[in-house]
Amino acid sequence: MMEGAPTDPPTHGFGAEGAPAHFPPPDVSDEALEAGRILFAGPCDFVLGVADIAQMDLLPAAALPEIAFAGRSNVGKSSLINALTGRKTLARTSNTPGRTQQINFFNLAGRLMLADLPGYGYARAPRAVAAGWRRLAQKYLRGRPGLRRVCLLIDARHGIKESDIESMKMLDAAAVSYQIVLTKADKVKPADLAACHQKTQSLLRGHTASYPVVQITSSETGAGIAELRAALGELAAEKRG
Ligand SMILES: Nc1nc2c(ncn2[C@@H]2O[C@H](COP(=O)(O)OP(=O)(O)OP(=O)(O)O)[C@@H](O)[C@H]2O)c(=O)[nH]1
Numbered sequence: 001m002m003e004g005a006p007t008d009p010p011t012h013g014f015g016a017e018g019a020p021a022h023f024p025p026p027d028v029s030d031e032a033l034e035a036g037r038i039l040f041a042g043p044c045d046f047v048l049g050v051a052d053i054a055q056m057d058l059l060p061a062a063a064l065p066e067i068a069f070a071g072r073s074n075v076g077k078s079s080l081i082n083a084l085t086g087r088k089t090l091a092r093t094s095n096t097p098g099r100t101q102q103i104n105f106f107n108l109a110g111r112l113m114l115a116d117l118p119g120y121g122y123a124r125a126p127r128a129v130a131a132g133w134r135r136l137a138q139k140y141l142r143g144r145p146g147l148r149r150v151c152l153l154i155d156a157r158h159g160i161k162e163s164d165i166e167s168m169k170m171l172d173a174a175a176v177s178y179q180i181v182l183t184k185a186d187k188v189k190p191a192d193l194a195a196c197h198q199k200t201q202s203l204l205r206g207h208t209a210s211y212p213v214v215q216i217t218s219s220e221t222g223a224g225i226a227e228l229r230a231a232l233g234e235l236a237a238e239k240r241g
């Protein structure tokens, strides 16, 4: 087993000072938690990075069910992939928004492909460059065979922004299933977190492709990570052999 891989038994991740009692973590069975834990404790390898639309056409057809991590710049996409897989440096993270500038693919245990997307809404990248990332991400999200779910990440400190609504509408129109994941829960007071969760949940109404459960996470404390592993594990290919 790789160093740093998740080996602890699944917990709900909400410690004593974690989420308040009135919004319990989603109801996940112990079997699903254990299956998710085992999957994400498996090997995870960088496969390739795709930097522009021309390269998209060279992308091999999706042989595995695929999960994409999308959201505004700096929301914590790369950190979440690292937290899910229990590796600190698998996906490159940064304090500087715009760190992930291509679509990076990771093969998880030969059962699931994880795709780390560049963020949108990064004001400081040259306009043409940011537009290029956006087109790349959109082309990928609309047309990727094998894409089973998009984790659409929302910073729990800020909630859903106009650019997120645009992404949700685009995914609704393309009928691509997406799940809202609140990030950086450790940075928000429990009462504010509850309010953000409730507001986010209510904003899902009318969004036809959205998964009903809004998952609260912290890549810093591990809150909600076991539950997200369980939810995504249900989409993985069967273990071979
Ligand atoms: N406190 C806290 N900080 C976090 C969490 N997740 C990410 N961060 C921090 O937020 C910053 C951005 O994280 P990244 O994972 O690089 O964000 P990203 O969405 O991949 O960013 P781009 O690739 O630029 O779009 C880093 O400084 C992370 O350490 C979290 O759960 N809690």
Ligand SMILES: [Mg+2]
Binding pocket: 077, 078, 079, 092, 093, 099, 100, 116, 117, 118, 119
């Ligand atoms: Mg990133």
